[in-house]
Amino acid sequence: MKVLDLGCRHGHVFEGWFASEDDFQSQKGRGLVQCPLCGDVQIEKRPSAPRLNLGAAAPSAEAASTPAASTPMPAPSRQALQAAWLRASRELIAKTEDVGTRFAEEARRMHQGEVQTRAIRGQATVKEAAALLEEGIGVLPLALADGAKETLQ
Known part of the structure; x- marks a missing residue:
């Protein structure tokens, strides 16, 4: 492998x-x-280096005496942020119905009470999204990668 x-x-x-x-x-x-x-x-x-697990080093005397509350939390890494975005995208996909290009029509029908309100996602043109917003229908544009829509092996 x-x-x-x-x-x-x-x-x-x-x-x-x-x-x-x-x-x-x-x-x-x-x-x-x-x-x-x-x-x-x-x-x-990309360049990579093998990870060698040589065991955990014992904390220094200074680190052991420093209270944990005063130690600043490190900023999340780029990879951690990407992984979080991918997890959130997959969760959003799992919990919404894809209505495709019928998004504006379905959002309007739910807003008017013609169909039961549910979480949907799909595609809308800029003009359709602007019209929905003017009608008081909230929309949120998101770019979801195809990779988020599938289980990665």
Whole structure:
């Protein structure tokens, strides 16, 4: 098994698992390797280093005497933020109904009480979204990557 650090042209980094280098090149050549955040298929390998687990080092005397409350929390890493966005996208997809290009029509029908209110997602033009907002119907544009809509292996 070959684990590669990969990146798209938009700066998103992610990990890919392949049977071999040839398998990676074959899948990449067929457009099967894509960024799970934005769906970009222009993927390149990134420099990586093996992780060596040599055990935890004992805390220094200074670190042991410092109260935990005074230690600032580190900022989340870029990878942690990307992973959180992907998890949130998948949860949103799992809890909403995709109505496709009928989004504006369905949102309007729910707002007018013609159909039961439910969580929906779909596509709307800028003009349709503006019209919904003018009618007092809340919409939130989101860019959801195709990779968020599928289970990754």
